[in-house]
Amino acid sequence: MVARMAYWRAATVGAVTVAFATGGASVAWGGGPVGGGGGQAPPPTLSAVHLESKTLQPGRGQLEVSYFESAAGKTTATIEKPVTGVKIGSQCLPPQQVQGVPVAPPCRRWVKVSSTVHSDRAGLNKFKIPERLTKGLKKGSYQLSLIARAGGKVSRTTTLSFNVS
DSSP, X not given: OOOOOOEEEEEEETTEEEEEEXXXXXXXXXXXXXXXXXXXOOXXXXXXXXXXXXXXXXXXXXXXXXXEESSSEEEEEXXXXXXXXXXXXXXXXXGGGGTTOSOOOEEEEEEEEEEEEEEEOSEEEEXXXXXXXXXXXXXXXXXXXXEEEETTEEOXXXXXXXXXX
């Protein structure tokens, strides 16, 4: 009887690890180490993002946001207001940073007014932005930016607009 010895070798290409035995017929495919489970989790995603009301009364009321999140984590909601800036190259900068530039076209930039963090579960999430964050908003247009964080990964920014009238 002849004993066959198999020497295992592993090669990693991108996120796929291929293990094969020299002198044998074994081949294993996996997303991690040989014999391991999957690879890294994808970044979280926000979908079906919805504001209950796109109009807010000044000094009264709350913004209620609902959305689906792909993984449990935390979502940061930021209220931003538009301010006028000047376009230098591809950036919209505050006017005081561009002294000495003869003529710069105006542009709109968004500046943070307030923000809050909400703990989420995977699936449908609903929460109200506290009234203390919307209390000082003056009449005009604003935007609400949502960013989800889970497992060290960050989602794309989702932006909704609303008015204070």
